[in-house]
Amino acid sequence: MTTVQGVQAQERQPAAEIIALVGTVEIKSPTETNFRKAKLKEPLYPQDQIRTLAKSRAKLWFQDETILMLAENTMVNISDFQMDNQGRRRNALFKVIEGTMRFIIHKFYSGLPPGVEVEGTTAVLGVRGTDCILEVRSPDLFLNIGNTSAEVRDRAGRQARILDPGYWARVLPGQPIITGIITPMMRQQYISRTQSGQTAMPDNVTQPPTLLLAGQVVLFGNPLVPQSSQFRDLANPGVLNQIQPPLTSIHHR
Numbered sequence: 088m089t090t091v092q093g094v095q096a097q098e099r100q101p102a103a104e105i106i107a108l109v110g111t112v113e114i115k116s117p118t119e120t121n122f123r124k125a126k127l128k129e130p131l132y133p134q135d136q137i138r139t140l141a142k143s144r145a146k147l148w149f150q151d152e153t154i155l156m157l158a159e160n161t162m163v164n165i166s167d168f169q170m171d172n173q174g175r176r177r178n179a180l181f182k183v184i185e186g187t188m189r190f191i192i193h194k195f196y197s198g199l200p201p202g203v204e205v206e207g208t209t210a211v212l213g214v215r216g217t218d219c220i221l222e223v224r225s226p227d228l229f230l231n232i233g234n235t236s237a238e239v240r241d242r243a244g245r246q247a248r249i250l251d252p253g254y255w256a257r258v259l260p261g262q263p264i265i266t267g268i269i270t271p272m273m274r275q276q277y278i279s280r281t282q283s284g285q286t287a288m289p290d291n292v293t294q295p296p297t298l299l300l301a302g303q304v305v306l307f308g309n310p311l312v313p314q315s316s317q318f319r320d321l322a323n324p325g326v327l328n329q330i331q332p333p334l335t336s337i338h339h340r
Contacts, residue, residue, distance in 0.1 A: 101130035102168035110143030161186025210258035
Protein backbone atom coordinates (compact mmCIF):
# COMPACT_ATOMS: atom_id res chain seq x y z
CA MET A 88 0.00 0.00 0.00
CA THR A 89 1.32 3.43 -0.91
CA THR A 90 1.59 5.73 2.08
CA VAL A 91 0.77 9.43 2.04
CA GLN A 92 4.41 10.13 2.77
CA GLY A 93 5.50 7.99 -0.19
CA VAL A 94 3.16 9.76 -2.61
CA GLN A 95 4.33 13.12 -1.35
CA ALA A 96 7.98 12.16 -1.82
CA GLN A 97 7.27 11.14 -5.42
CA GLU A 98 5.56 14.46 -6.17
CA ARG A 99 8.28 16.61 -4.62
CA GLN A 100 11.97 16.74 -5.34
CA PRO A 101 14.27 16.44 -2.33
CA ALA A 102 15.81 19.73 -1.25
CA ALA A 103 18.35 18.34 1.18
CA GLU A 104 19.82 15.29 2.81
CA ILE A 105 20.93 14.61 6.38
CA ILE A 106 24.68 14.03 6.17
CA ALA A 107 25.49 13.98 9.90
CA LEU A 108 23.55 13.55 13.10
CA VAL A 109 24.44 13.21 16.75
CA GLY A 110 21.94 12.04 19.36
CA THR A 111 18.24 12.34 18.54
CA VAL A 112 17.09 14.23 15.45
CA GLU A 113 13.46 14.31 14.32
CA ILE A 114 11.66 15.43 11.16
CA LYS A 115 8.06 16.12 10.16
CA SER A 116 6.48 16.67 6.74
CA PRO A 117 3.45 18.94 6.18
CA THR A 118 1.16 15.88 6.08
CA GLU A 119 2.44 14.39 9.33
CA THR A 120 0.98 15.27 12.72
CA ASN A 121 3.93 14.21 14.85
CA PHE A 122 7.69 14.30 14.52
CA ARG A 123 9.47 11.02 13.81
CA LYS A 124 13.06 9.97 14.30
CA ALA A 125 15.34 10.90 11.40
CA LYS A 126 17.98 8.68 9.82
CA LEU A 127 21.34 9.45 8.30
CA LYS A 128 21.06 10.26 4.56
CA GLU A 129 17.31 10.72 4.82
CA PRO A 130 16.04 13.26 2.25
CA LEU A 131 14.22 16.42 3.26
CA TYR A 132 11.70 18.30 1.14
CA PRO A 133 10.42 21.89 0.99
CA GLN A 134 8.12 22.66 3.94
CA ASP A 135 9.61 19.84 6.04
CA GLN A 136 10.62 20.60 9.62
CA ILE A 137 13.66 19.22 11.40
CA ARG A 138 14.56 19.48 15.07
CA THR A 139 17.35 18.37 17.35
CA LEU A 140 16.76 17.37 20.95
CA ALA A 141 19.07 17.90 23.93
CA LYS A 142 22.71 16.90 23.33
CA SER A 143 21.90 16.38 19.63
CA ARG A 144 23.09 17.99 16.38
CA ALA A 145 22.46 17.66 12.67
CA LYS A 146 24.00 18.72 9.37
CA LEU A 147 22.01 19.12 6.13
CA TRP A 148 23.38 19.22 2.58
CA PHE A 149 21.22 20.97 -0.05
CA GLN A 150 21.06 20.62 -3.84
CA ASP A 151 22.92 23.92 -4.30
CA GLU A 152 25.64 22.76 -1.86
CA THR A 153 24.33 24.97 0.92
CA ILE A 154 24.87 23.46 4.36
CA LEU A 155 22.80 23.95 7.52
CA MET A 156 24.23 22.87 10.88
CA LEU A 157 21.80 22.65 13.79
CA ALA A 158 22.90 22.86 17.41
CA GLU A 159 21.02 21.07 20.18
CA ASN A 160 17.41 22.05 20.91
CA THR A 161 17.00 23.66 17.50
CA MET A 162 14.01 23.58 15.14
CA VAL A 163 14.12 24.68 11.49
CA ASN A 164 11.44 24.84 8.81
CA ILE A 165 12.57 24.50 5.18
CA SER A 166 9.87 26.92 4.12
CA ASP A 167 10.97 27.29 0.50
CA PHE A 168 13.65 25.83 -1.75
CA GLN A 169 13.48 26.12 -5.54
CA MET A 170 15.97 25.23 -8.28
CA ASP A 171 15.78 26.19 -11.96
CA ASN A 172 16.21 23.86 -14.95
CA GLN A 173 19.97 24.46 -14.95
CA GLY A 174 20.29 23.26 -11.38
CA ARG A 175 20.77 26.74 -9.94
CA ARG A 176 19.00 27.93 -6.83
CA ARG A 177 16.22 30.44 -7.42
CA ASN A 178 14.79 30.94 -3.94
CA ALA A 179 15.28 29.54 -0.48
CA LEU A 180 13.78 30.44 2.89
CA PHE A 181 14.81 28.79 6.14
CA LYS A 182 12.83 29.66 9.28
CA VAL A 183 14.64 29.00 12.54
CA ILE A 184 11.89 28.54 15.10
CA GLU A 185 14.19 28.02 18.08
CA GLY A 186 17.82 27.28 18.85
CA THR A 187 21.09 27.96 17.03
CA MET A 188 21.94 27.23 13.39
CA ARG A 189 25.03 27.78 11.28
CA PHE A 190 24.47 28.16 7.54
CA ILE A 191 27.05 28.17 4.78
CA ILE A 192 25.44 29.44 1.59
CA HIS A 193 26.85 28.63 -1.83
CA LYS A 194 27.06 31.79 -3.93
CA PHE A 195 25.52 30.81 -7.28
CA TYR A 196 25.25 34.39 -8.40
CA SER A 197 26.00 37.84 -7.06
CA GLY A 198 22.95 39.69 -8.36
CA LEU A 199 20.17 41.20 -6.28
CA PRO A 200 17.99 40.31 -4.50
CA PRO A 201 19.71 37.72 -2.28
CA GLY A 202 18.87 34.15 -3.20
CA VAL A 203 18.49 32.93 0.38
CA GLU A 204 16.71 34.31 3.42
CA VAL A 205 17.13 33.01 6.96
CA GLU A 206 14.37 34.09 9.31
CA GLY A 207 14.31 34.10 13.11
CA THR A 208 11.75 35.47 15.56
CA THR A 209 12.78 39.13 15.32
CA ALA A 210 15.11 39.30 12.30
CA VAL A 211 15.66 38.22 8.70
CA LEU A 212 19.03 37.83 6.97
CA GLY A 213 19.33 38.08 3.19
CA VAL A 214 22.31 36.08 1.92
CA ARG A 215 24.05 35.79 -1.44
CA GLY A 216 26.83 33.53 -0.23
CA THR A 217 28.50 33.54 3.17
CA ASP A 218 28.98 31.71 6.46
CA CYS A 219 26.71 32.88 9.29
CA ILE A 220 25.26 31.74 12.59
CA LEU A 221 21.80 32.59 13.91
CA GLU A 222 20.82 32.25 17.55
CA VAL A 223 17.06 32.61 17.94
CA ARG A 224 15.98 34.38 21.09
CA SER A 225 14.62 37.82 21.94
CA PRO A 226 16.41 39.55 20.34
CA ASP A 227 17.83 37.35 17.58
CA LEU A 228 21.61 37.31 17.17
CA PHE A 229 23.33 36.96 13.77
CA LEU A 230 27.07 36.37 13.45
CA ASN A 231 28.71 36.83 10.05
CA ILE A 232 31.78 34.58 10.25
CA GLY A 233 32.21 34.32 6.47
CA ASN A 234 33.88 36.62 3.96
CA THR A 235 30.83 38.17 2.26
CA SER A 236 28.47 40.86 3.55
CA ALA A 237 24.80 40.09 4.25
CA GLU A 238 21.70 42.21 4.73
CA VAL A 239 19.98 42.02 8.12
CA ARG A 240 16.57 43.56 8.85
CA ASP A 241 13.79 43.32 11.38
CA ARG A 242 10.71 41.24 10.63
CA ALA A 243 8.62 44.36 9.99
CA GLY A 244 11.11 45.64 7.41
CA ARG A 245 11.49 49.03 9.15
CA GLN A 246 15.13 48.61 10.17
CA ALA A 247 17.87 47.24 7.91
CA ARG A 248 21.62 47.39 7.54
CA ILE A 249 24.55 45.59 5.94
CA LEU A 250 26.30 43.09 8.19
CA ASP A 251 29.96 42.96 7.21
CA PRO A 252 32.19 39.91 7.75
CA GLY A 253 33.46 39.66 11.31
CA TYR A 254 30.47 41.47 12.83
CA TRP A 255 27.41 40.40 14.82
CA ALA A 256 23.95 42.00 14.89
CA ARG A 257 21.12 41.98 17.44
CA VAL A 258 17.65 42.88 16.26
CA LEU A 259 14.89 44.19 18.53
CA PRO A 260 11.51 45.05 16.95
CA GLY A 261 11.12 48.77 16.33
CA GLN A 262 14.65 49.65 17.42
CA PRO A 263 17.89 50.36 15.54
CA ILE A 264 19.92 47.24 14.79
CA ILE A 265 22.87 46.88 17.16
CA THR A 266 26.16 45.57 15.75
CA GLY A 267 29.57 44.72 17.15
CA ILE A 268 32.80 42.91 16.39
CA ILE A 269 32.91 39.12 16.80
CA THR A 270 35.70 38.24 19.22
CA PRO A 271 37.75 35.07 18.67
CA MET A 272 36.24 33.55 21.83
CA MET A 273 32.70 34.36 20.69
CA ARG A 274 33.37 32.91 17.26
CA GLN A 275 34.72 29.65 18.64
CA GLN A 276 31.92 29.36 21.19
CA TYR A 277 29.19 29.52 18.55
CA ILE A 278 30.99 27.36 15.98
CA SER A 279 31.51 24.60 18.55
CA ARG A 280 27.77 24.48 19.28
CA THR A 281 26.99 23.29 15.76
CA GLN A 282 29.88 20.89 15.11
CA SER A 283 28.63 17.35 14.46
CA GLY A 284 31.77 15.27 14.08
CA GLN A 285 32.34 13.07 11.06
CA THR A 286 30.18 13.46 7.98
CA ALA A 287 28.67 11.12 5.40
CA MET A 288 28.79 11.95 1.71
CA PRO A 289 25.35 12.83 0.29
CA ASP A 290 23.74 10.25 -2.01
CA ASN A 291 20.41 11.73 -3.06
CA VAL A 292 20.87 15.41 -3.90
CA THR A 293 24.31 16.01 -5.45
CA GLN A 294 27.55 14.45 -6.62
CA PRO A 295 30.45 14.27 -4.15
CA PRO A 296 33.45 16.58 -4.64
CA THR A 297 36.58 15.41 -6.44
CA LEU A 298 39.97 14.88 -4.82
CA LEU A 299 42.07 17.61 -3.28
CA LEU A 300 45.38 17.92 -5.09
CA ALA A 301 48.51 16.77 -3.29
CA GLY A 302 50.47 19.47 -1.53
CA GLN A 303 47.49 21.68 -0.68
CA VAL A 304 46.21 22.60 2.77
CA VAL A 305 42.88 24.05 3.89
CA LEU A 306 42.87 27.74 4.78
CA PHE A 307 39.16 28.26 5.29
CA GLY A 308 35.99 26.33 4.75
CA ASN A 309 33.90 23.30 5.53
CA PRO A 310 34.71 19.75 4.37
CA LEU A 311 31.53 19.69 2.27
CA VAL A 312 31.44 23.21 0.90
CA PRO A 313 34.18 23.34 -1.72
CA GLN A 314 32.95 26.57 -3.27
CA SER A 315 33.13 28.34 0.09
CA SER A 316 36.59 27.03 0.94
CA GLN A 317 40.05 28.27 0.20
CA PHE A 318 43.22 26.23 -0.15
CA ARG A 319 46.86 27.20 -0.39
CA ASP A 320 49.13 25.27 -2.70
CA LEU A 321 52.34 24.63 -0.77
CA ALA A 322 54.30 24.99 -4.01
CA ASN A 323 52.47 28.21 -4.90
CA PRO A 324 51.99 31.15 -2.52
CA GLY A 325 48.66 32.10 -4.10
CA VAL A 326 45.29 31.17 -2.59
CA LEU A 327 43.26 28.80 -4.75
CA ASN A 328 39.61 27.83 -4.76
CA GLN A 329 39.84 24.08 -4.82
CA ILE A 330 37.67 20.99 -4.37
CA GLN A 331 38.09 18.96 -1.20
CA PRO A 332 38.41 15.17 -0.99
CA PRO A 333 35.37 12.92 -0.46
CA LEU A 334 34.83 11.70 3.08
CA THR A 335 34.04 8.18 4.25
CA SER A 336 30.38 7.55 4.98
CA ILE A 337 30.13 7.40 8.77
CA HIS A 338 27.17 7.67 11.11
CA HIS A 339 28.53 9.60 14.07
CA ARG A 340 26.74 9.53 17.41
